[in-house]
Amino acid sequence: MDQISQLKSLLQTPKKIVITSHRNPDGDAVGSSLALSYWLEQKGHSCSVILPSEFPDFLSWMTGADTVMVHDIDADACNQKVAESELIFCLDFNELERIDRLGDALKKSEAPKVMIDHHLNPSDFAQINYNDITASSTCELIFRLIANEFDEKDKITEVIGESILTGILTDTGSFKYATSARLLRIVAELFDLGIDDSKLQDLIFNSQSEKHLRLLGHCLKNRMEVLPEFKTGIIYLSKKDYEEFDIQRGDTEGIVNYMLKVKDITVAIFVTEQPTIVKLSMRSKRAFSVEEICKKYFKGGGHKNASGGYSYQSLNGTIHKIKEILPEFKEKLLSA
Numbered sequence: 001m002d003q004i005s006q007l008k009s010l011l012q013t014p015k016k017i018v019i020t021s022h023r024n025p026d027g028d029a030v031g032s033s034l035a036l037s038y039w040l041e042q043k044g045h046s047c048s049v050i051l052p053s054e055f056p057d058f059l060s061w062m063t064g065a066d067t068v069m070v071h072d073i074d075a076d077a078c079n080q081k082v083a084e085s086e087l088i089f090c091l092d093f094n095e096l097e098r099i100d101r102l103g104d105a106l107k108k109s110e111a112p113k114v115m116i117d118h119h120l121n122p123s124d125f126a127q128i129n130y131n132d133i134t135a136s137s138t139c140e141l142i143f144r145l146i147a148n149e150f151d152e153k154d155k156i157t158e159v160i161g162e163s164i165l166t167g168i169l170t171d172t173g174s175f176k177y178a179t180s181a182r183l184l185r186i187v188a189e190l191f192d193l194g195i196d197d198s199k200l201q202d203l204i205f206n207s208q209s210e211k212h213l214r215l216l217g218h219c220l221k222n223r224m225e226v227l228p229e230f231k232t233g234i235i236y237l238s239k240k241d242y243e244e245f246d247i248q249r250g251d252t253e254g255i256v257n258y259m260l261k262v263k264d265i266t267v268a269i270f271v272t273e274q275p276t277i278v279k280l281s282m283r284s285k286r287a288f289s290v291e292e293i294c295k296k297y298f299k300g301g302g303h304k305n306a307s308g309g310y311s312y313q314s315l316n317g318t319i320h321k322i323k324e325i326l327p328e329f330k331e332k333l334l335s336a
Contacts, residue, residue: 003128004149010112010128014044015086018111021138022093023052023100024249027170027204029092030055032116032138034064035163036089039146042155048081052099056250058207062166063159071102079105088113092138094122094131116141119302120291133303136178139167143186153189161195169204173257177305215245219255230326231266231333233259238315239273256281266336269322273315280309280318288329288336297325 019037021029029051037047050069059065071078082088082105094117096103106113106125115126118135130149135141143164147153156164168187172178191197218241225234235255241247252272259268266288270281280298282290284305291307294300300309311318326333 003130007114007128007130008150010087010114011040011043011045014046016084017045017047017087017089018050018082018085019047019089019091020050020052020099020102020106021091022098025051025053025055025092026253027059028137028139028167030059030062030065030068031163031165031167031170032091032142033068034062035139035142035160035167036091036116037064038157038160038163039142039152039155045087048085050078050081050102052102054249056253057248058204058250058253059166061203061207062163064163071100075101078102082106082109082111085109085111087111090115090117090126091142092117092119094119096123096125116145120304121295121301134180136180136183137167137171139164139171140183140186142167143190147189156190156193158194161190161193162200165190165195165197165200166204169200174201174205178303209251211245212251215247215251216255216258218245220258224259226262226265227323227326228264230330231264231336232269232326233262233265233267234269234271234319234322235259236271236315236319237273239275242273256283259283260285266333271315271318271322278311278313278315278318280311280322282307282309284336286336288332293325293329297321 017040019033021033033049037049040047048069050071053072054070069078088111090113094115096106113126114128116130116138118133118138118141120133122131130141130145132141146156219235223236256268256270259265260283266285267290268283272279282294284290289304291301291304294307294309298309298311300307302308
């Protein structure tokens with residue numbers, strides 16, 4: 001029996017289902033989780049969306065966002081839901097480490113696990129895998145699962161469609177990255193269903209606070225370094241910056257992409273000093289793979305053109321390490 005057939009068999013009878021996604025959830029994580037939950041509930045299942053940590057405020061408008069459970073806020077209640085679950089969907093991540101302490105509860109659960117994801121190098125913790133690294137987003141995969149694998153496009157309501165398009169818009173940077181003819185055909189189908197692209201674009205991309213703009217100005221003026229010999233730009237934020245600007249979850253969203261607006265910059269690196277680690281977010285253009293750097297040197301990974309990692313060194317030590325690493329990739333950077 002193939003994996004889709006296995007999934008169809010599992011979903012034949014009503015079940016208690018948990019849907020989860022990665023820590024620091026973005027539009028694709030939240031959008032895919034909510035879209036899947038509404039479709040499954042139409043089929044008679046009882047769904048709980050559980051995220052390891054809170055999502056950015058700019059996603060709070062989404063229908064159902066107020067029902068999402070957060071493990072950081074109420075671990076006991078979340079763990080109980082996982083313990084009671086009969087089926088678990090793991091969206092937009094492919095290693096249990098990506099969901100931190102929530103992963104411990106999933107490891108204890110004997111419920112079948114379904115992974116739906118588009119990242120490189122998936123691990124084998126799930127019994128059913130619906131993965132495609134060529135997909136723009138997990139939301140694209142949710143659409144394909146419902147419309148193509150289950151032949152239930154008629155069940156994609158306005159709320160489900162908005163959730164799916166939200167993930168597509170955020171993961172592609174409003175159709176600037178990871179697009180394909182297949183994706184644009186899916187988006188056209190969502191438009192045919194009446195999904196208002198202009199409304200979503202406004203809710204997602206035009207809802208920043210004054211603080212965000214001032215923080216962006218600070219980053220570009222005071223925390224940006226260009227390394228033209230490596231076609232690389234670095235932006236960093238210290239713990240002091242976090243205190244001065246009262247930076248909260250979601251406030252730094254999209255800042256890394258500004259480096260890629262600079263002519264002849266191929267790689268953008270955003271380095272932030274957290275309480276116990278230093279986090280790195282990397283973006284690249286064309287053929288150059290930042291996933292290779294993140295995986296080899298910063299215990300991370302993701303996509304070829306969008307990856308992340310972390311370091312236990314100091315902020316300055318991490319930036320110094322980046323500069324030591326770049327010569328290894330100089331030939332690839334200059335030819336990308």
